[in-house]
Amino acid sequence: MLSEPEQREIERKKWIGKPMKRLEDQRLITADTAFVDDLEVSNVLYVAVLRSPYAHAKLLSVNTSKALELSGVVAAISGADAKAHTKTLPAYAVSHLKPEEYGIAVGKVRYVGEPVAAVAAVEQEIAEDALELIEVEYEPLTAVVNVEEAMKPDAPLVYDSFGTNVVAHHSAKWGKVEQAFKDADFVFKKRVTLSRFSSTPLESVAIIGRYDSFTDELTLSCNAQMPGHVMMVMSEVLGIPTHNLHLIVNDIGGGFGLKTRPWKPLVIVSLLAKKVPNRHIKYIEDRREHLMASGQTAGMVADFEVAANKEGKILAFRLHDVNNDGASLTYAGTYSSMHATLINGCYGIRNIEWDSYTVLTNTCPSMPNRGVGKPGIVYIVERMVDLVSKKLGIDPSEVRFRNFIQPDRFPYVTPSGRVYDSGNYPEVLRRALKISDYDKWRRDQSILRKQGRFIGIGIAVYVHGASATAREIEGITVKMDPKGRVSVSSGSPDMGTSHSSAFSQILADELGIQPDDVKTLSFDSDRSPWTPYSGTHANKFSGPDVESAVRAARILRHKMLVIASHLLGVPERENEIILSNRKAFLKSAPEKFVSVSDIAKASYQNPQLLPKGIDPGLEATAVGNSPFAMDAFNSSSELETGATHQLVTGSSSPTGYMTYPNSAHVVVIEVDPETGGIKILNYAIVHDVGRVINPMIVEGQVHGGAISGIGAALLEEFLYGDDGELLSSSFMDYLKPTSLDAPNIVEDRIETPSPRSSLGIKAIGEGESLGPLPALCNAVEDALCSLEIEVPGLPMTPERIKKLIDKARSK
C-alpha cells in the first residue's frame, strides 16, 4: 500500500500548477531561432511593395514596364495580375455584401498604404529602387476619415457598390427597458470614445513563398498565427487545392491578432512565386507598412444612457456605438458584434437596449487585436458604473458590490443568451481592494488633495470571455514513440504563448512522464492536424487546444495502463495502476514497477503479446473542443441560439464563449496639472482564470497584458489627417510603453475552476489588457473631480489632459 509520504511524493511530482521554467527558452535566449527572416534559403528574390499615397482615389493605370527594365528586377505585378489570377478577399463577418477587394488594388485605392504593385528583385535595394520606376495614375477622391462623416447620406463611399459605408448594424432590446427607465430614480448620459491602436508585434508580417512548377505545389513559410484559416482562405483565393498548398509556420515574434489575416502580403508573394517558379520569394514587411496597412483596432464612439436607483443599483441602459473598421470587409463587423457577448459585464443588469454600427472609412483596415471587441464593451460598462458612482456620490467599489452577479447564481444566463460558467466577483474585488491598500489610499488622497495634489483612484472589474467560441475545434496529435518519448502536433502555432511548456506539463501529468520527455512540433500543413479554426487567438489555447490534447493523451493513457497491467501480471486491474515519474505500478505494490519505455517497447516491438482490444502503437489524434461544447452542439441549447437579438445587417454575433475568466484592477495615479502627465503610483490586479497550469506563465501574461493596456490608455493612437494620411506611422509618433512606463504590479489570484473544461482552466491571454483602459480613465476623472473634468476618450495624452485642465480652470 502506498504510504502517506509516498502519496505526497506522487502529488508533489505533478506538473500542472508548477512554475516550471519554459522549455522554449533555451533556443530563444541564444537566438537559435526560426523566425521567417532567419530561414536560410537559396536563390532568393526580395519583394518591395508600392503602396498608395492617397486615402481615396481612382486607380486609373499602373505601368511596371520601366521597373522591369532595371537590372536585377525579375518580376513585377499589379492589380491586373490579382484580378486575373486570384479571387476577391473574403469578408469574415459581413455576409450580405459582395466583397470587391483583391490582394492588390483594382480600380480604386481606399486607404493610404494599400498595395498597388509589387516587384521581385535579386536584392532588396534594387526592389526598393524599382518602385520609383512604376508609373501610377491616380484620380484623387475625397476621403472619409471620421465615422460620423462616413454615416452621412452624402458621404463619399468607400465601396460604391455597397451604396453605404454602414456595413453592419445590430439592434437589440432585452428585458423591459422602458419600464426600468421609468422606475429609475436617476438617468445619466455619457459619450466615451476609443481611438485606434494596436499591440504592434515586434516582428512584422514575413513570408517566403516558392512555387514548384514540377509538383505544382506552392510552399509558404509565414508567421501566420491562424494557419487553419490561412489554408482555407488562401486555397480559395488562389484557386489551389489544399494539398498543393504547403504552409509552414515556425517562430512568430508576437501576434496579438495582427497576424491572423495577412491576405494581401500572401497574395502578393504567391503571385510573384507563380510568376517566377522554383525561386524563393521573400517579403518582410517594414514597420511603416505594418502600422499603416497591416491592421489596427476598430475605433469606437459610444453613447450610453444608464438608469439607476438611489442605491446605485443599475436597472437598465441604452447603448449606441459606432465602430470604425477602416477600409476593408476582411474583418469588419466583429468589433461591434462582440459587444453583445459581454454586454452586462459582471453585473445583474437585465434590461438593455443596444444599437451598434460598423462603418467603413478610408483608413487602415481593422484586424483582430488582443480582445477585439471585448476591450470596447468592458470600457463602456466600467465607465458607466463609474458614472453612476460619481453622480450618486457612492464609492465606486461599493456600487460594484451592489450590482455584481452573486457567486451562487452560476451558471448565469446573460440577457444576450451567453452563459457565464463560474466566478466570484465580490471576492476578486475584495482582494484587489485589500492588496491595493484601497482604504489607506483614500485617506491619503483626501490629505494630499488638501495640499493641492491631484491623486485619483480608478477601479475596473470585468469578465472576459475565453477559449474562443464553441464551434472552434482544434486538432492535436499526441504520439509516444517506440522509446517512450512524446511529441505533440497541433494545428495552432506558438507565438510567445508558451504552448510547448503548457503541453509538456499537461502530458507529464496525464502520461506519468517528465516535461522534458515532451516535444511540441511546429506547424506544417502536410502533417499537423489542422482544422479551419486552427490558430492562436481569442484565448483559444486553453479551450479547444488543451481539451483535444487531454483527450488524445487519455486515449494513450488508457492503452498504457492496460499494457502495464498485463506487464505487471495483473490484467483487468488497470484502474489500480499509477503512472508517475516514468513508471507504472500498482497502488498497493509500488515496489514492483515497469517503466514507460517498457510499455512503449511492448506496444511497438512485441505486438504479439498485447492484450485483445489493444492495437499496437501509441498515437492518438483528437479533433474537437471541450466536452461541454460538443454536447452543446448535439442538443439545442443556449449556445446554439447565439445572438438573441435582431440582426439588421451584417452577420450574427459570436456564439457563447466557453469560459469566463474575470479580473479586478485598482490603480492609483497622480496628474501633474502643469504638464497633464499621468504618473501611476500603484497598480493592483486580482484575477480568476480558473485552474492554473503554470503560474509563472500566467504572471507573465498578466504583466504583458496590463502594460499593453496602459499603452493603449495613455500613449497609443493611430492619428489620421483629414485627407486620410496616417500621421503616426512610426514608433517616433506611435508611442509604445517602455521599461520606464511599466508600473510594478501587485497581484493576487483566486481559482474558481470552470465546469466546462476538463482541467478546470479558463484563460489569461487577453485578460489584463482590457482593465487599464477604463481603470485609468476612472482614476483620472477621480483625480480631477474637483475641476469636474470628464475624460472623453483615450489615449489620455498629456496634451489632452492639460487642455481639459486649462479649460476647466478658465471657467
Added chain:
Amino acid sequence: MKVEINGTRYTREVDSRLLLVYFLRKVIGLKGPRVGCDTGHCGACTILFDGKSTKSCMLLAAQADNSSIITVEGLLKDGKLSILQESFSENHALQCGYCTPGMLMSAQDLLQHNPDPTEKEIRRAIEGNLCMCTGYLNIIKAIGSASEKLRKTNSMW
C-alpha cells in the same frame, strides 16, 4: 572592411548603403540582431560595439571597420549560457523571444559598467528596447537577479 565579431575576425567588401544590422544578419549569418522598426526606436538590433550597447540599425556596416562587436551569440561560452541568460529563463523574462537578444545586450552593457544597479538604473538601461509581450517587469527582475549572482562570482558563466 575588417571587423571582429564575437571573437572572430572578418574581412568583407560591403555596399556603402548596407546597414550594420543587415551586414550581421545577411553577410555574417547571425540571427541575434533583429529588425523591429525603421526609426531606431525598438532596440531589437542592439549589439555591443566596442564595448558599448549600440543600435546596429543606426550604423552603416562600413562604420564598423576596425571595430569589435559582440552579439547575443557571443554571450555563450563553449555552449554554456551566461548567468545573465540563465536568469532570463529562471525569471520568465521572455515570451516570443524576438526582443530578447537586444535586451540581453543592453543588460550586458549595464552590468559590465554597473555591477550593482538599482531598479531605476536597470529600467533606464533597457529604456531603448521595446518589448510587446512581457510588460518588462520580469526582465527588470532577471537583470537584478543576474547582477546579484554576478557579484558573487568573477565569471559571466
